Amino acid sequence: MENRFRVLSTRPPRLDAAAKVTGQAVYTDDIKLPGMLYGALVQSPVGHARINKIDVTKAGALPGVEAVVTADDAPDVWFGVSPARYDEKMFVRDKVLYFGDEIAAVAAVDRETALKAAELVEIDYEELPVILDARKALEQGAVQIHEKYPGNVSAEVSQEFGDVEAAKAAAQVVKNGVMENEMTEGAFLEPQAVVANYDLHGNLTLYSSTQSVHYVQRIVAMVLGLSIGKVRVVKPYVGGGFGPKAGTSTLELAACFLSMKTGKPVKMTFSREQVFLHSRGRHKFVHQMEIGTDKEGRLLYLDHHALLDGGAYSSFGIATVYYAGSLLGGPYKLPNMRYHGIRAVTNKPASGAQRGHGGVVARALFERLMDELAEELDMDPMELRLKNMMEAGDVTCNDFNMSSLGMKECIEAVRDGSNWKEKRGNLSKGKGIGMSCGFFVSGAGYPIYRSDTFHSTAQIKLQEDGGTVLLETASAEIGQGSDTALAMIAAEALGIPLDAVRVLSGDTDYGVDLGAYSSRQTLMSGHAVKEAAESVRAQVLDVVGNILGIPADDLTIEDGLILHREGRDLDIAGLRTKYTKEHRGWSDNPKDGPLTFREASRLAFLEKGTIVGTGKYKPPPLGGKYKGATVGTSPAYGCSAQVVEVSVDMETGRVSVDRMTDAHDCGRAINKTSVEGQMQGSLSMGLGEALLEAVKFDEKGRVLNANLADYKIPTSMDMPCVNTVVVETNEPNGPFGAKEVGEGAIMPTIPAILNALYDAIGVRFEKVPVTAEEVLRAIKGEKTLVPKLVE
Amino acid sequence: MLAANFDFLEPETLDEALDALFENDGAIPIAGGTDLIRDIDLGKKKPTLVVSLARIGELQGIRVEAGEMIIGPLTTMSAIAKSSEVKTRLAALKEAASRMGTPQVRNRATFGGNLCNARPAADTAPPAIVAGGIMELIGKDRSKTVPSHKFFLGPGKTVMRSSDLLRAIRFPRLPPNTGTAFVTMTNRKSAEITVTSVTARITLESLDGKIKDASLCLGAVGPVPLTAPKAVSQLIGKSPGPETFKKAAIAAIEDSKPIDDFRGTSQFRKWLVQSLTMRALRSAFERARGGEF
Amino acid sequence: MKKLLELTVNRVQRQIAVEPTETLLDVLREDLGLTGTKHGCGEGDCGACTVLLDGQPVNSCLVLALQANGREVTTIEGVAADHDRLHPVQQSFVDLGAIQCGFCTPGMVISAVSLLQSNPKPTEEEVRQALSGNLCRCTGYQKIVEAVLDAAEKMGTGKTGNTADKRRA
Numbered sequence A: 001m002e003n004r005f006r007v008l009s010t011r012p013p014r015l016d017a018a019a020k021v022t023g024q025a026v027y028t029d030d031i032k033l034p035g036m037l038y039g040a041l042v043q044s045p046v047g048h049a050r051i052n053k054i055d056v057t058k059a060g061a062l063p064g065v066e067a068v069v070t071a072d073d074a075p076d077v078w079f080g081v082s083p084a085r086y087d088e089k090m091f092v093r094d095k096v097l098y099f100g101d102e103i104a105a106v107a108a109v110d111r112e113t114a115l116k117a118a119e120l121v122e123i124d125y126e127e128l129p130v131i132l133d134a135r136k137a138l139e140q141g142a143v144q145i146h147e148k149y150p151g152n153v154s155a156e157v158s159q160e161f162g163d164v165e166a167a168k169a170a171a172q173v174v175k176n177g178v179m180e181n182e183m184t185e186g187a188f189l190e191p192q193a194v195v196a197n198y199d200l201h202g203n204l205t206l207y208s209s210t211q212s213v214h215y216v217q218r219i220v221a222m223v224l225g226l227s228i229g230k231v232r233v234v235k236p237y238v239g240g241g242f243g244p245k246a247g248t249s250t251l252e253l254a255a256c257f258l259s260m261k262t263g264k265p266v267k268m269t270f271s272r273e274q275v276f277l278h279s280r281g282r283h284k285f286v287h288q289m290e291i292g293t294d295k296e297g298r299l300l301y302l303d304h305h306a307l308l309d310g311g312a313y314s315s316f317g318i319a320t321v322y323y324a325g326s327l328l329g330g331p332y333k334l335p336n337m338r339y340h341g342i343r344a345v346t347n348k349p350a351s352g353a354q355r356g357h358g359g360v361v362a363r364a365l366f367e368r369l370m371d372e373l374a375e376e377l378d379m380d381p382m383e384l385r386l387k388n389m390m391e392a393g394d395v396t397c398n399d400f401n402m403s404s405l406g407m408k409e410c411i412e413a414v415r416d417g418s419n420w421k422e423k424r425g426n427l428s429k430g431k432g433i434g435m436s437c438g439f440f441v442s443g444a445g446y447p448i449y450r451s452d453t454f455h456s457t458a459q460i461k462l463q464e465d466g467g468t469v470l471l472e473t474a475s476a477e478i479g480q481g482s483d484t485a486l487a488m489i490a491a492e493a494l495g496i497p498l499d500a501v502r503v504l505s506g507d508t509d510y511g512v513d514l515g516a517y518s519s520r521q522t523l524m525s526g527h528a529v530k531e532a533a534e535s536v537r538a539q540v541l542d543v544v545g546n547i548l549g550i551p552a553d554d555l556t557i558e559d560g561l562i563l564h565r566e567g568r569d570l571d572i573a574g575l576r577t578k579y580t581k582e583h584r585g586w587s588d589n590p591k592d593g594p595l596t597f598r599e600a601s602r603l604a605f606l607e608k609g610t611i612v613g614t615g616k617y618k619p620p621p622l623g624g625k626y627k628g629a630t631v632g633t634s635p636a637y638g639c640s641a642q643v644v645e646v647s648v649d650m651e652t653g654r655v656s657v658d659r660m661t662d663a664h665d666c667g668r669a670i671n672k673t674s675v676e677g678q679m680q681g682s683l684s685m686g687l688g689e690a691l692l693e694a695v696k697f698d699e700k701g702r703v704l705n706a707n708l709a710d711y712k713i714p715t716s717m718d719m720p721c722v723n724t725v726v727v728e729t730n731e732p733n734g735p736f737g738a739k740e741v742g743e744g745a746i747m748p749t750i751p752a753i754l755n756a757l758y759d760a761i762g763v764r765f766e767k768v769p770v771t772a773e774e775v776l777r778a779i780k781g782e783k784t785l786v787p788k789l790v791e
Numbered sequence B: 001m002l003a004a005n006f007d008f009l010e011p012e013t014l015d016e017a018l019d020a021l022f023e024n025d026g027a028i029p030i031a032g033g034t035d036l037i038r039d040i041d042l043g044k045k046k047p048t049l050v051v052s053l054a055r056i057g058e059l060q061g062i063r064v065e066a067g068e069m070i071i072g073p074l075t076t077m078s079a080i081a082k083s084s085e086v087k088t089r090l091a092a093l094k095e096a097a098s099r100m101g102t103p104q105v106r107n108r109a110t111f112g113g114n115l116c117n118a119r120p121a122a123d124t125a126p127p128a129i130v131a132g133g134i135m136e137l138i139g140k141d142r143s144k145t146v147p148s149h150k151f152f153l154g155p156g157k158t159v160m161r162s163s164d165l166l167r168a169i170r171f172p173r174l175p176p177n178t179g180t181a182f183v184t185m186t187n188r189k190s191a192e193i194t195v196t197s198v199t200a201r202i203t204l205e206s207l208d209g210k211i212k213d214a215s216l217c218l219g220a221v222g223p224v225p226l227t228a229p230k231a232v233s234q235l236i237g238k239s240p241g242p243e244t245f246k247k248a249a250i251a252a253i254e255d256s257k258p259i260d261d262f263r264g265t266s267q268f269r270k271w272l273v274q275s276l277t278m279r280a281l282r283s284a285f286e287r288a289r290g291g292e293f
Numbered sequence C: 001m002k003k004l005l006e007l008t009v010n011r012v013q014r015q016i017a018v019e020p021t022e023t024l025l026d027v028l029r030e031d032l033g034l035t036g037t038k039h040g041c042g043e044g045d046c047g048a049c050t051v052l053l054d055g056q057p058v059n060s061c062l063v064l065a066l067q068a069n070g071r072e073v074t075t076i077e078g079v080a081a082d083h084d085r086l087h088p089v090q091q092s093f094v095d096l097g098a099i100q101c102g103f104c105t106p107g108m109v110i111s112a113v114s115l116l117q118s119n120p121k122p123t124e125e126e127v128r129q130a131l132s133g134n135l136c137r138c139t140g141y142q143k144i145v146e147a148v149l150d151a152a153e154k155m156g157t158g159k160t161g162n163t164a165d166k167r168r169a
C-alpha cells in the first residue's frame, strides 16, 4: 500500500531513544530534591489478623526519624479505583487483610534509618484464619475478610444475550471444559517509586511511576482533602507498567502525607519484594465454558462461568470480572452468550488489571475449545475460525461494534507466514503447532469514575520564534511509545517534520488524560492531539492567507512548507523580508523556496500573539444499555491471530517455543516499529504466563517467590524471534484510522501454545502455567484436573 | 545500602586473611559475593567483618602440577568455562560452570564460593565429587585435606570452621578411558537455580570394554549433593549401553531424597533423576570413548 | 565507619568515602549521581544494574563498593568513546527500536558492548546467551537481538564512523 502520509506509517526512532540509551532519561527513583527525606512502609507480616495495638514510640525516638504516621493520623477516607468499590484506606486500622497490608509509614533522613524505624513500630496482632482460595472464600461460614463484602463476594455479574437455552437445544456439536491459571505479575523492571513535595504555598507535587497521572491526582486530592488544582502529579519516565501501575496506591498517598507532615520532600521506592506484595497484576481465574455449534461448525452459543480470586481489595477487579465475560463477544459471530462471574475476596494481595485485562484466561479456554471443536468436526482450526469470524460492520451479541476488523487478513497472514498447511499434522512426536485468535478493546468507552469528562485533552502551542510546536498532554509514556506516536500524529496533522514537535507529557498541568490503560492512548489521546494540531494549522494558514489575500482554504502545509493547494506560486517576498529583518545576524534564515512553517509561525505570532490549538476527545455514545455495558464497549476493537510451534522434551517435560508467527490488526500503524515492539513484548509476556509464571504462597499467605529468580519471566533464551506481521485497516473511529495493539496482541498466545502442546503430546491442559512438571505429569498420565465450578 | 552493619577488609596475603577471620567473631570471607551479599540483604547472614579474598594471589587461577589440576577457589565460573585445562580434564565441571546463573553472575561467582556456600543445588559440587576432588582447607592453626564427597554436611553446612578457608581444590588425573558429564534441568533456559542435576563419571576398561569404575552425583535432591551407590553398583563391571544405563537410572531414584518445595515436587524430581541419569551416563560414556574426559 | 574507595569510573579517577555496606550500585547512583545504572531487584536477578568491572559485565548490586577498590568501572554513561556521540551499539538500539520503557536498556547495552568486544561476530544464539542475564519485560528481546547483530555488522565493516550526534539521534 502506498503511504499517502508524510510522517505516519514510517519508522522514526522514538523521541526518548537517545535519552534512554545513554542513561540520561530520568525515572522517579533517579530524582533527588534538596532536603529530601526517605520514607518506608510498615507492612503486615501475617496474612489475616486483628490489630490490637500499634506502638510507634520506639520508631519515633530513633535519631533521624522525622515522622511516623498510622491510621490514627491519616485522613479516614475510602479510596480505590472504581467509586462503587472504594474499599482501601491509606493505612489499615483494626485489621490486616493480607501479608503486606499497609499499617504505617515513616520518614527519615535516609533510607536505612527509615527502614530501621519501620521495623521498630510495634504491633500486636491477633491472627485470624487465612483464606487463600476463592472457592473456600465463598463457602458457607467462611470468615468474612473485608468489612464491605459479606460472603466474601467482591462483585458478581450475570448476563445473557440472546437465548442460550434455545441455542443449546439446537446445537449439534458441543464442547465444554475448564481452565485455571495462577496469579501473575506485571513484572515490569522498574519497581514503583514516588517523590512527594508539599511546598510552602500549599501546593503538592507528586512524581510517581504511574500509568495515569489523572486518576492519581483525583484520589490524592480526595483522600488528603486538597483542592485538585493544588495537586500536581508528574510522571517521569516509567519502566513499564502493564496495568498494575494504573491505580493509586498507599505508596503514593503515604509519601504525600509524610511530605505534608514534615514539610520536606519524601521519596519512597518499593523493593522488588514489595512490588510482589502490592501486586495488582493478573487475577487467578477459573473458567468453565460450554460452546455449541451446528453441524457445519457455526457457533451457536457460549455458556460461561468464571470465578476470580481477587485478593483483599478490589483494585480494577470490578472491571476485570466484566471483561472476563464480555470480551468473548468477538471476534466470532456468536449469537447467544450467557455469563456468570464472581470475584471473591481472599487474604492475598489484590489483583487488578494486567495486559489483556480480564480476557486472557477466558480467551485461552475459549480458543482451546475451538481447537477441540475443529478436531471433532474434522476441520482445519483455521477454517473453523474463518467460518465463524466477524467482519467490519458486524455487531456482537453484547453490542460491540466492529467498525473495522482485519481478522481474516490476520488469519491468512499467520497461515501463510508459518507454513501452517505443510506443518500441521506432519510434525514428529514431541513437536506441535497450534493457532489461536484474539480480540481486544481500543480504549475503555467510559472513565473508571462516572463522569462526562473528556478522556483526553491536548494543547499545541506554537513557539514564538517559529518552527517548533509544543505538544502538551497528560497522557502517559510508559515505554509503549505514546510520546512518539502522538508527536507523529501532531506532525502529520500540522504538515511539519517530526523533529519540529516537542512533547511535554505525563503531567496533570497539561490537562486531562485518563492515561495508559485499556489500550486507549493512540486512539483517544491521538484524537485530541489531532484536533489541536488541526486548529493550529488553521490559525497559521488563516494569518498567511489574510496577509497574502488568499482564502486560507487554498493553502496547505506540507513537510514544513506553506504551499498553494493547486501548486500555484505564492508571492511571499514581503513576508520573507519581514521575517529576515527580525532575524538579523541569524545564519540560517530561509533564502529561497516556498514560505516555511517557521516563518509562517513567526508571522502568525506577530499578528495574533500566542497561537494555541486545543483538542479533546471522548468516545461517542456507544452501544449497550444492559448492566455492565460500560465494560467492553469501545470506539474500536483490535484483533490478532497467532501460530506457535513448540517442542517438548519428553523426558523432562521442558517446553521450548521454537517459532511464533503473529499478525495484528492495529488499524493504521502510526509507527510500525512500535507496533511490532508491542506485539513481540505481548507474546513474550504470554509465553511466560503460558509456561513459567505463577505467584506462589505459603499457607500463611506470604509470597514464596517474591523475586525475579523464582518468579520466572522469559529470558532472551526462552523467547524465539517472532515473524511479526502488521495488518493495517482503516478504523473509522481512530485518528488517521489507528487503533490498539498494546494488549490485544497477548490474547492468542496462551491458547496457541496450549493448542500446539496438544498437537505435540495429545494433552489438553486445564491449568496454566504448563510448567515442565505439569507436562511431565501429563506424559505420565497424571494431568492436573481442575474441578468444575458448576455441575 | 545493605541493611547490615559490618566492616570490610581486603588483605593481600593468606596469613592476614586467616588472622582476621580467627581474631574476629562474626568475620566472614567474601569471594565473588554473589551468595553472600544476597544472604546479608535477606538477613540470613549477619557478619561484623567481611574479609575479601580477592587480592590473595595464591587463591587464584587454574594450574597443573604433577599431573594434578589445581583450581584456586577464587577462580570464577567464566574462567572455568573458558579454561582449556578444565575442558580437557573434567568436561562436567565446564558444563556446570558454563550454565550457572547468568553471564554477569558467572563473572563474579567463584568455584570456592559455590562449594563453601553448600547449597543442595550448587552446580559445581557434583562435578567436583565425581572427579574425586580434594579440598585443601587451611585455618590459622591447621590445614587439612578432605575428599569433596565428605565436605558437605547439610544445606549451608560444611566441615569447615568459620575461621577456615578453602585454599584449593585438587583434581588427580582421571584414569584413561574416562568421561564425565553434567546435566541439569531448569524451566527457564537461563537464570535459574537447578531443579535437579545429575553428574556422571564412567571409566571403561578399554575403549570398547566394560565399565571399570563409575561415579554419580545427584544435585538438588537431598540436603547435600548425593552420591548414588545403588546406581553405581548397577554400572561397575557391566557393559555400557542403554540397558545398563536404564537400570542405573532407575536405581538412582532410590538413591535420591528429594523434598517437595515450590520449585518442584519430590515426584517430579524423582522422574528427573531417572531421565537425567540416563543422559549423563550416555554423555559421559560418549566422552570416555572419544577420549574427552 | 566510612572508608576511602579509590576507583576509576568511566575513565575518571574518583575517591569517595563509602560505608562498607554500600554496594557498587549505591555508590554509582547515590554518591556519583550516575543514575543511568538502574536498580531493578537488588538481588542479581534482573541485570538492570549491569556495569563493566575491569571490562567484565557484572551486577553492580552484588558487588560491595569496597570490592571495586582500585578497579575500573564503566557505566552506561561511559560506554561511548566520545561524550557527544553514541556507541555503535547504542546507535543500533536507537535505530532498530530496541528500546521501550528503557529500564533494561543501560544494562543491555553494557552486556552487548562487552559481547562485541570479545566476540565481534556473534551468532544470534551467542547474542541471546550474552543477554540472558538481562531481563526485559517490554520488547520480547527481538529488536534488542537484532540491534546487537546490526551493531556487530556495522562495527565489523567499519560503517559506524558516523554515528549521529546523540542530541539528534
Ligand SMILES: Cc1cc2nc3c(=O)[nH]c(=O)nc-3n(C[C@H](O)[C@H](O)[C@H](O)COP(=O)(O)OP(=O)(O)OC[C@H]3O[C@@H](n4cnc5c(N)ncnc54)[C@H](O)[C@@H]3O)c2cc1C
Pocket: A709, B028, B029, B030, B031, B032, B033, B034, B035, B036, B037, B038, B053, B073, B074, B099, B100, B101, B102, B105, B108, B109, B110, B111, B112, B113, B114, B115, B116, B117, B121, B122, B123, B124, B164, B165, B166, B167, B191, B192, B193, B194, C043, C044, C045, C062
Ligand atoms: C542471579 C543468580 C543466579 C545464580 N545461579 C546459580 C546457579 O545456577 N547455580 C549455582 O550453583 N549457584 C547459583 N548462584 C549462586 C552463586 O552465584 C554461586 O554459589 C557462586 O558460585 C558463589 O560464589 P561467590 O564467589 O559469589 O561466593 P560468595 O558469595 O563470595 O561466598 C559464598 C559463601 O562461601 C564462603 N566462601 C567463599 N569463598 C570461600 C573460601 N575460599 N573459603 C571459605 N569460605 C569461602 C563465603 O564466606 C560465603 O559464605 C546464583 C546466584 C545469583 C545471584
Ligand code: FES
Pocket: C038, C039, C040, C041, C042, C043, C044, C045, C046, C047, C048, C049, C050, C059, C060, C061, C062
Ligand atoms: S538490580 Fe542488580 S540484578 Fe537487578
Ligand code: FES
Pocket: A189, A239, A240, A479, C098, C099, C100, C101, C102, C103, C104, C105, C135, C136, C137, C138, C139
Ligand atoms: S524496554 Fe522495558 S524492560 Fe526492556
